[in-house]
Amino acid sequence: MKQRTIGGMDLRSAWLILIACAAVSMVVAAMAALNTALPQIAIHTGADAGQMTWIIDGYTLVLAALLLPAGAIGDRFGRRGVLIVGLVLFAIASLVAIWVSGPNQLIATRCFAGGAAALIMPTTLSLITSGVPRDRRPIAISIWAAVAGAGAIAGFLVTGLLLEFFSWRSIFIAFAISAAAMALLCLTIGTSKDRDPGKFDFPGTITSILAVTGVVLGLLEAPHRGWDDPLVLIALIGGVAFGAAFCLIELRRTDKLLDVRLFTNRAFGAGSLSVALQFFASFAVFYLYLQRLQLVYGFTALQSAFALMPMVAGTVIFGLLGNWLAVRFHSLRFVLASGILLAGVGLILLGAVDYDTYWQSIWMISICATGIGIATAPSTTAIMSNTPLDNQGIGSAVNDTARELGAAIGIALAGSILAAGYTSRIEPTADLAREQLTAAGQQRIAAGDTAGGQALIDAANEAADRISKSLAEAVEVIARLPADAAPLAQRLAQGAQGAFVAPMNQACVVLGSVLVVGSAVLFWFAPRRVIEANPVPSDIETSSDDDDAAPSTADEHALE
Structure with missing residues (x-):
């Protein structure tokens, strides 16, 4: 009987890819989802600025730290079983977050969820690379990479939609239900593991x-x-x-x-560097551009998520084309270098070109997303194709760790440039707020409103301090000014937005320049083929007798 297929993919493989992509999209979405809910969370939990940061970063830190050992655990004990355990733990962590009352408790649940996510993320890709027929793996990896790249924006979209109708706790309810449902669905897919794991390291x-x-x-x-x-x-x-x-x-x-000699394989090393640069760019854009949309243009969380749809389209569409381009032009080097270069050019344009509305910036965001999409799938293919089949969990963990490190570096560099630039420019605006509010308070006292005038004078220093901290704080101060202070509110808004936009533009140029340099390194370092002449060290190479063994140079499906 002829096996039924979907787009050339057998049904079992298509179902496996669907489950794996759903799981990885949830993990990536959870990295970004709470950014748009932080104001509500801060009000209900009493979190200060530092605690708000760790509500987001606690998840990322634990996820990144545990990816390598979690990948090894999946290789050793079975990838499907570890994936199910991770999903169950993720659902529990999300449910617990619903009932917390304080910020430290919420941070603890986020760290717990990050540990669970570390069990999920590497197993999704390793199940695909070990369970999908070899001739279908490039398209399977392309789909996985595109979904993983767009997962953060999906998180923004779902969060924005939920916050339109429900409280911030609805986000965790949605994650708990999704994780539980996926854990059940995982019972319908096959599994794989290392045939000879040896002693745990x-x-x-x-x-x-x-x-x-x-x-x-x-x-x-x-x-x-x-x-x-x-x-x-x-x-x-x-x-x-x-x-x-x-x-x-x-x-x-x-x-x-992890056999660190894998990094001497140029395809593996270039793929890892390219993945890091892609997430370096994408999360830096999220960090900078979302603030501009919400704090300068006044977009809501849901509107901001929809505004990022061009980035989704570019990443997904060109993510599916990336491996095809590598085959068509017979060059991993060309595809990786050109993709990262295009992303860098998009970022530089985003900082160098003046624009006053969202619509004027779409084409620059699209260029950046197109470049990221082009490089996405070939990078992951290069990593996984040069990792022994029994160690696919580790290969996937390397891929995911490169993503987390790239994202952390991008956010750190963008945040540092933005914070330093805003601080150096905001002082005149903060002084203006202090002087004008103090003068307004004195006028009220002179008019006989002693209590109201004194309250306004007392609030002057606090308002100036808050304006000095960030544009978000400045927007909150401006929103609370009395109606008769509209001219002052307009001047403060212009000053605070100017203090934000200038360093944001600088950050985009610096980040884009890093990508341009990275593209040059990739063009020099990356090989022509996805699979090198000696894809893995000989002492850990898998048997060629196995149909699903790691590809060799004779593999007819290898990219030329």
């Missing part, structure tokens, strides 16, 4: 967790504390030191968490 696991934790912690805290803050320096230096220790341990061990 505890020294490598510990050092990798400490290395990633240190680097990500330092990068996430740098925009708020400053790059010269002791905690930031200790975290970054300690993370690099533990990273070096991890490499030394892995070079000497027989049973490795």
Whole structure:
């Protein structure tokens, strides 16, 4: 009987891809979803600025730190089983978040959810690469990569829609229901695991967790504390030191968490660098552009999510075309370098071209998204095709860790430039608010309204301090000004927006320049083929007798 197919894909493989993509989109969406709900969360939980940051970053930090060992656990015990456990734990973490009352409790649930997400994310890709027929893997990876790239915007969209009708707790209810449903659906797919896992690498696991934790912690805290803050320096230096220790341990061990020699494979290394640069660009754009949409143009959370649809379209459409382009032009080097270059050009234009409305910026966002989309699938294909079949969970974890590190670096660099630029420009506006509110208070006192005038004078310093902190705080202060202070509100809005837009533009130019340099590195370093002559070190290469074995140079489906 002829097997039924969908677009050339057998039904079993299509169903596996659907389940895996749904799971990874939820994980990525959870990284971004709470950004739009933070004002509500702060009001209901009493979170201060630092706690608000960690409501977002706690998830990212734990996810990034546990990805490598979580990928190894999936390889060892079975990827489907680990995926189901991760989904169940994610659902529990989301349910617990519904009943928390304080910010620290919410941060704890977010860290718990990040640990669960670490079990989910690498298993989704490794199940695809080990469970989909070899000739269909490129399109399967393209679909996975496109969905993972657009997952954050899906998170913004769903969150914005929920907040239009419900409270912030509805976000966690939606995540809990989605995770539980996917855990049940995972019972319908097959599984795979490492045939000879060996001993678990505890020294490598510990050092990798400490290395990633240190680097990500330092990068996430740098925009708020400053790059010269002791905690930031200790975290970054300690993370690099533990990273070096991890490499030394892995070079000497027989049973490795990650064979670091894989990075000497140019396709694997170039794919990892390209993935990091893609998320460096995309999350920096989210961080900067969403603030401009909401705080300068006055978009709601839902409107902001819809405004990012051109980025979804560019990432998804060109994400599906990326592997085809690599085959058509016979060059991984060309596709990766040109994609990252295009994304860099889009970012530079976003900072260099003046625009006063959202509609004037769509074409620049689309250029950036197109570049990211072109490079997305070939990067992941290069990583997974050069990872032994039994270690697909580790290959997937490397891919995902590169994403998290790239996102953290992008947010940290964008945040630092924006914070420093805003602080250096906002003082005249803050002084104006202090002087005008004090003068208005004195006028009220002179007119006989002593209590009202004194209250206005007392609020003057607080208003100036809040305006100095961020554009979000400035917008809140301006919104609370009395109706008869409309001229002052307009001047303060112009000053605060100007103090924000200028450093945002600078940040876009700097970030885009980093991508342009990265594209040059990729053009020099990346090989022509996705699979190199010696795709994996000979002592860990898988058997060629297995139909699903890791590809070799003789693989007729390898990209030329």
